[in-house]
Amino acid sequence: MTARPVLELRDLAVGHGARALVRDVCLAVRPGQIVALVGPNGSGKTTILRTVAGQLRALGGTVELVGRPLGDVADLERARTMSVMLTGRPRTELLTCRDVVEAGRYPFTGRLGILGEADREAVRAAMEATGVEGLAERDFGHVSDGQRQRVLLARALCQEPRVLLLDEPTSYLDVRSQLDVLSLLRREARERGVAVVASLHEIELAQKAADHVICIRDGGVLFQGAPDEVFTEGRVAELYSLEPGTYDPAFGSVELPRPSGDPEVFVVAGGGTGAPCLRALARAGTPFAAGVLHEHDADGLLARRLAVRTVTERDFEPVSARALAEAREVLLGCRELVCCVDGFGTGNARNAELLECAREAGIPVRRWRDGGATDPSMSG
CATH class of the missing domain: 3.40.50.300 (P-loop containing nucleotide triphosphate hydrolases)
Incomplete structure (x- = not known):
């Protein structure tokens, strides 16, 4: 009662x-x-x-x-x-x-x-x-x-x-x-x-x-x-009276407005590893893209708030050829790639191909470490 x-x-x-x-x-x-x-x-x-x-x-x-x-x-x-x-x-x-x-x-x-x-x-x-x-x-x-x-x-x-x-x-x-x-x-x-x-x-x-x-x-x-x-x-x-997309109910947080312009940096992340990098780019006003991220991954949800372009894959599915091709196209328009993950598993294995694509195109590949992207290109 x-x-x-x-x-x-x-x-x-x-x-x-x-x-x-x-x-x-x-x-x-x-x-x-x-x-x-x-x-x-x-x-x-x-x-x-x-x-x-x-x-x-x-x-x-x-x-x-x-x-x-x-x-x-x-x-x-x-x-x-x-x-x-x-x-x-x-x-x-x-x-x-x-x-x-x-x-x-x-x-x-x-x-x-x-x-x-x-x-x-x-x-x-x-x-x-x-x-x-x-x-x-x-x-x-x-x-x-x-x-x-x-x-x-x-x-x-x-x-x-x-x-x-x-x-x-x-x-x-x-x-x-x-x-x-x-x-x-x-x-x-x-x-x-x-x-x-x-x-x-x-x-x-x-x-x-x-x-x-x-x-x-x-x-x-x-x-x-x-x-x-x-x-x-x-x-x-x-x-x-917030701008659309500023509040994220999944995190219960308010994010900075999405930077405007064409993406300059492509971020490879997943499993929450990219949040510091995504927010740092937003604070700097740097337009960026992110992918390939699963739709309801923590980084996928955040990237949809902050990134100019987010390439996603369906949850629990491995990265498909379609998603990889879309991400590669966006990446080739960026000046650098920042990788936030230490390694790739079954679900996101094909994201490793984005790093190789960047190197072949002469795009610097940097690793996100301790609050910033390292200057040297990643090895192997």
Whole structure:
């Protein structure tokens, strides 16, 4: 049986003053679900979160928390049910990181704010989970942005909420820390049934971590659904006004625009060996061709984004005479060949003939090594 939504937005309109920035937001978030808000800067993601948190007045529609309109939920019950981590630095004077985290327990401590043993254990567990236990006695105002972000997340978690609202929780964090935070949120959702709503700038993180994605642009919800439904090449291009082919859903990454002009370099690659070379040529603005690559090989997928011309073969088939002839024709118009593979197997054996073709035509053959193509021609 599907759990009932713990948070519902119905035809919600949000904004500042009387001006609506985003209209007609509809969303139902169930326990254990992670929802990502994505969209261009200024599209209204933070305004939606602030309205759901009760910090801004809704300009239309309703927000329901645990089945009741948000305005009908008493402040104390709301604080015990919903935890919020929004952007901006809280003003603190002479507060340690532990003091900041302990503030998350105040809905449970009574008027005197005295922490009991259960409260201290919740604080300890949250700081350990976010990796900030070593900062406990540090002045919160004198830690790095990334450390501050983790401390604020610990404060939100030690509140032990049913709903967790996060605005850009991965900002200021390095790659390892981003993965740690997303893994932590997935664990909280799975093991404790927390409903998480987070705005994210990194669409590749939203693609990997979210159960549901809602895309905001031009005053409304452009589209929403499961990550695989939302993060298609066309929809991401529309959401962020990207050039066609810039976003690759297979990798969840955005690539530089394809260089223009006739191909100058022919790249022989396969099995992911060519990615550094392909991206280096794109960065340099050098138009290039690649082949013969299998259609869904990692290099084949990337080359179709970056190469001026890509010669492909059907998956699991050996390179055919047709594909080889096409590649040879393209190669003879290039000034050099760069080979990224160390050897050839059954499937791509005929690509070795491209190297011989280049040598016979006087085209330099270079090997890609350690971030660049070597100057000497390859031997044998």
